[in-house]
Amino acid sequence: MAQKPSIPKGTRDFSPSEVNKRNYIFDVVKKHFQTYGFQPIETPSFENSETLMGKYGDEGDRLIFKILNSGDFLNKVNDELYSTKDSSALTSKISEKALRYDLTVPFARYVVMHQNEIDFPFKRYQIQPVWRADRPQKGRFREFFQCDADVVGSDSLLQEVELVQLYDAVFTDLKLDGVTIKLNNRKILAGIAEVIGERDKLIDFTVALDKLDKIGIDGVSKEMREKNISEAAISKAAPLFALKGTNLEQLSVLGNLLKDSEEGSKGVGELRFIIETLEELGLQSANLKIDVTLARGLNYYTGAIFEVAAPEGVSMGSIGGGGRYDDLTGIFGLKDVSGVGISFGLDRIYLVLEELGLFPEAIDQSLQVLCVNFGIKEALTSLKLVNQLRRAGIKCDLYPSSAKMQKQMKYANNRNVPYVVLIGEQELAGNSFVVKDMVKGGQKTYSLDTPELFYKGL
């Protein structure tokens, strides 16, 4: 009895149209990565477990897919440990490799291992799948692509400026006009916590502030109170709840609020430089917006924090994000390598382009010309024409057998072919071919001696 096939939950098959659409996004992103001077690297799908474990917190460790050792893997387990039947204790004895959980830790490992071949600042991009044993749900998969660009070895704020421009260039090219690039700085958040006298409650404060959009001023204040942030601190922070006006106006308010915090003032200074430089250089279609509630991975970032929101009216979480981290490679023994990077959320960008109908129409034209097959003699002549079209780069095919005309035309329809070529007995005699226009209707006859009169126009 044959198996009824299925695939693991949280994974996906991608059919031709989906692969083409995904590649369209990847290709646009890659093109801009390259014009911005980023270079591609690739790392193995699995790493030694010790490279990954302990880098993502306990929850992360649990979500890492572990690969069973090959051969008699129980051989290495002593009887005492074995007798405990303790899954987590046994794991490290029977599994020494694991599928990567993100591209950042492998990148850090790469930089340290290859530090002597790398010219710093090193601008790398990496577009590869990652795996997480997360509970699958709508839009959350166990295998998905990450798409990251990072610069390591430079603490210049010009990198932050460029990364914002890079977002703008990619989304403009994808015709996704009107995305909002939100900017914040970890030092500003730290400065706020400092001046309101709640330095040790930075995380609680930030988590509450982050909900301003959803629960409003009263909700945020209430949550802060619940976290034992003092009334005095909450009123000192009040101006943050009502930041208004242009970016530069907001920066003035912030600068004023944080004037007594060295770190906070530094953050405001950095943000001001980035925004002023970008205003001078100009963006093509993206909006730039200070958002002091933005905290993404607070424990990770040390300077700039970025997030990209889809255009207004599209309900979708962030479609990209990133920031600066001062010590990416320290965990692997290379100190003081500052980095800053951004990532693109492929699956969400895909959904947004789909919703807004922004994929180019030609994506679904996987075949531009189909030659009908009328029998072996006609087919041979057709193949010669097909050859010429293919050498001119046109996606072209001959139907492989002389099936009924109806069947061949149905195949052409199903594959969305815009032109069908007919070479029957009559055409063979006349050294010609007929082209049926499947979109507009009608047909035209060409000489087999000058096929370019047909295909040059495609």
Next chain:
Amino acid sequence: MAQKPSIPKGTRDFSPSEVNKRNYIFDVVKKHFQTYGFQPIETPSFENSETLMGKYGDEGDRLIFKILNSGDFLNKVNDELYSTKDSSALTSKISEKALRYDLTVPFARYVVMHQNEIDFPFKRYQIQPVWRADRPQKGRFREFFQCDADVVGSDSLLQEVELVQLYDAVFTDLKLDGVTIKLNNRKILAGIAEVIGERDKLIDFTVALDKLDKIGIDGVSKEMREKNISEAAISKAAPLFALKGTNLEQLSVLGNLLKDSEEGSKGVGELRFIIETLEELGLQSANLKIDVTLARGLNYYTGAIFEVAAPEGVSMGSIGGGGRYDDLTGIFGLKDVSGVGISFGLDRIYLVLEELGLFPEAIDQSLQVLCVNFGIKEALTSLKLVNQLRRAGIKCDLYPSSAKMQKQMKYANNRNVPYVVLIGEQELAGNSFVVKDMVKGGQKTYSLDTPELFYKGL
């Protein structure tokens, strides 16, 4: 103490130049896949174990990487089984997923699961990594890419013709002139075994014949004797050992030898059709050669068998291969779907192109223009120029900090940058920029108002 990082044996990091070279090969292959009407699909990296296990023989099963179940995986193992401490018996209880071993079985699964959305004949290509827990050695990796094109749902021999043309198109485009495409047919091998009266020794006979190149006629005869193939059979097969002349001449000898075998005659007829059609259509740079010793995966293929050898003088095993199989999808319950496909050996093609110096030079030009950074005011003007170049699609960068000139020029050298742009105080005053030609030497000054006079030529 920081970890000293490493990667699992048999896996590789790919640095920028390597990724670019690999992508060059992939892009050429993909372009031709598409002009030949093939469409891309992608399948998950891991499959349910039952999809893969039992499809590659016992040795294959052992080489499949298994993924440990998440969470308390021992929970599902009853105490009796657990007490045996038997790795292989335990495996299926603690691991339900496995990394794919090739792209063919996942493709068969895909076809069956998606049969109602597919228009047959279905021409698909697939370029994805596969994993094998094989002993790593020179040129053999535990993670490597496969690059396959298959047509399912058509038994027309025109597919075989097209696949040979496709090989020719790809290798011609890669400038790898003079590859040899070897052709055989499983039915010919079966016919030979039949007419020499050793039908049940087909495999032994073929394995021995396959060594003709290496051990000569005497060696092959000796091996056949050792496998108890009769002297009478060996002398009947003798003409095979000395096949000479053109493909069509060899076909005559074969046709004569196999005239009493229905299957063998069918095989000769098929091969004749393929070769005559290809001679009529013409190949661009590949040689076509009948090779009755060619057996590749004999148990798998049912008709045509292909293999591609690198040009003479390059010592490298096959750089591609494939064939026709009559029942790809039967294991998953879809009967009578004939398929034929070929694959490209990426890693070997890479080595051959490297050995022959056939990679385009521009591949290592990951940055075409670098602007030297003389300080913040100059940098801002430089960034405006950089923007214009990038929008014109030129890979361009500003050095991120105003480091010493020597350091910046060294970076430019290390990154192989052909043009360095200088905008210092003097240029700023004169609204101009200087371009140093790093290859030919010399420099030129341009106006910042007409940068296209510089970059249009790139």
